Structures are given as structure tokens and as C-alpha cells.
Amino acid sequence: MIKRSSDLSVKLEPNLKGGKGTIRILNILENAELYGKGRLFGVSIIPVGGSIGQHTHEGDFETYYILKGKARVNDNGTIAELGPGDMTQCVDGHFHSIENIGDVDLEYLAVILYTRS
16 A cells, blocks of 8 residues: 555544544555554644643553653653654553644654454
């Protein structure tokens, strides 16, 4: 399979999980292309001052790999600042949140895979 950038769908998520602003998600793979192994493989873009609110993962886990910008994450109670090249993973049963604390859009690769079949 080959996809051009113009083929990728974009989903807008206002106030995602109780967060601030509208998050853009560039879907690299659509749900059917994940073959039942997960529910997200894409690039999330959080505007300056925006965030995704705290939420718990149940039956899946999520990995973020920061591409651009500066983030503050809450990783199951541990607060950290992340930048390009850093990653964080929220495992099944834990909670997390992410906030753009920089002066440019925060962009990161986001992958959610199932832990149960």
C-alpha cells in the first residue's frame, strides 16, 4: 500500500477528553488498516495552549513520540516536559494527559494498540 499525503484523512476533535482547543489528527492508517490490532496510528497536532484531558486506557495502550514543540505530560501521576525525540507510553490500566506548553503547534506520532484480543 502507498498513500500520498493528500490521501490521509484528518479528524478534528474539539476539547478531546475534556482538554482545551481543537486537536487535529492526521490518520496515517484508518481503523480497517489496523486489522483489529489497534485503533490509532497517526499524527496528533495540538495548538498552542491546547491539551488532551486526563483519561485512562483500558484494553489498550498508547505511545506518543514527539516530533515538534514542547509538551507537558502527566504519565499516571508523573509530570514531565517532553520535546522532539522524546516518547511516553501509557500502559493498560494507567492514565495520562498532554498539554502544549510551547509557542508552536505540538506534533507527535500517536499509536494506540490493543492489549486484549
